[in-house]
Amino acid sequence: MLHRFESLPKSEQTKKMVNRDEYMKGRVDELKELKNKKMQASILIHKITHGRGMVVIKEVQEATVLTWFAEEKLQEIHRHGVLFPQVPPPVPPLPASLASAAMVAPPHLVIG
Numbered sequence: 001m002l003h004r005f006e007s008l009p010k011s012e013q014t015k016k017m018v019n020r021d022e023y024m025k026g027r028v029d030e031l032k033e034l035k036n037k038k039m040q041a042s043i044l045i046h047k048i049t050h051g052r053g054m055v056v057i058k059e060v061q062e063a064t065v066l067t068w069f070a071e072e073k074l075q076e077i078h079r080h081g082v083l084f085p086q087v088p089p090p091v092p093p094l095p096a097s098l099a100s101a102a103m104v105a106p107p108h109l110v111i112g
Contacts, residue, residue, distance in 0.1 A: 041069035
């Protein structure tokens, strides 16, 4: 693979290279976009949880932000290893014949 890269003309080798300033600008833009999405999601969640009546999603962007927010939260749950606990099925009651026998103390046990 390195040989193939070295065989390319210099213009092709440096075509997708970015200097530090371009990289930092791109990274700052990404972080601003992420912050903007989080803010939009927070506002929508607040409207849904604290609003009066039903909240109507009017724009595709709002639905997209809510979907993104839900996916982020699910990834966060999985990243931290927090899973919803599995609740064991309830224990069925004992049949009447066994229930009365279970209530009788063994002869060697004295209840005070």
